[in-house]
Amino acid sequence: EGIITLSSIIFLINPIGQQFQFLFQKEFQFKTIGKIEIFSGVLGTITAIYLAFNGFKEFSMIYGLIINASVKSLSLFILGCKKWRPLLYFKLSDIKEHLTFGIYTVGDNFLNFFSTNLGNIIIGGALGARALGFYTLAYQLVIFPISKLNPIITKVAFPVFSKIGGDKLHLKSGYLNIMDIISSVNFPLLVGLLVTSDSIIPIVYGSGWEVTIQLIKLLCIVGILRSLGNPLGSLLMSQGRADLGFKLNLITLLLQLPVLYVGAKAFGIYGVAVGFIIVQFINIVLNFRMVSFIIGSWINNLFKRVYIQLIISALMGGGVYALGSYFSSKHLIVQLTCQVILGIIIYVVFYLVFKKENLKNFKTYVSK
Structure with missing residues (x-):
């Protein structure tokens, strides 16, 4: 107290x-x-x-x-x-429009916070503290790169989009650049975590945490989908459409509640993780439709931008996983070190070959 x-x-x-x-x-x-x-x-x-x-x-x-x-x-x-x-x-009429916008923003943030932590509530209530401990550890590891790196980009995105205003052509170009950068950062980190979780968990947390390994692999899929949806908030706020973000989070929350509860009751914590994948997939479809409403047709351009990151990340993940299969469980630290080094080399080499122009955009946003 x-x-x-x-x-x-x-x-x-x-x-x-x-x-x-x-x-x-x-x-x-x-x-x-x-x-x-x-x-x-x-x-x-x-x-x-x-x-x-x-x-x-x-x-x-x-x-x-x-x-x-x-x-x-x-x-x-x-x-x-x-x-x-x-x-x-002070004059109330001067801030009336801002208050309306602010109410939706507060509601959006509240729903987003509640939906993000709904898994903890359901697991804690339905499966107990032990299951919640496994899930929380896995979730924190997966969400860490998204929560620390994406704000670097999205904080700059909001004033950029605000200055562009209603110019759909420049909004589309700016939004695609941000999605390009975010996928370049998040895809390799999350794919890398997925294929090295067998080594990371025993090294960092010791024995007894093996349940979290499979959870991490499932939640990494959630992380990839969620990272693609992050820039929407900046876009909607810059265009004064916080109401759309509120509606999206409300729909997501209403979907999450039954899906996660049924998943927990039927399949335990793995059911919750799979439920999150299902809900996040629906969320990203609705997310992309909202972006189309603001900036026009853009999905084809998005796939042209990010499919290279997916391919490079998959190649990196395959190489890192294959390397790990050559080591025994007695040399986990050496295995993880070699996997990380190989993963960085593969991704950087392929990225410099196929996506070199992205480095200029990334430097521009980070320098601000």
């Missing part, structure tokens, strides 16, 4: 600088945001470590997060006020 109460202070601190953070993003000032986030993150971490060594126990983590949020918000506020000075002005 004390931890929750103390943590809630962060919700009062974050809004102080949040508006300025979005304004900096809109002006492509990502370097400024990055410096602030790194400085505040390091300071918060140092604070947490210092307090942990001085008897604050679990509260040291919370105080570290509070310092992080405070320094970040105040820095954004001070630097932001120099460019955009706030005024004591």
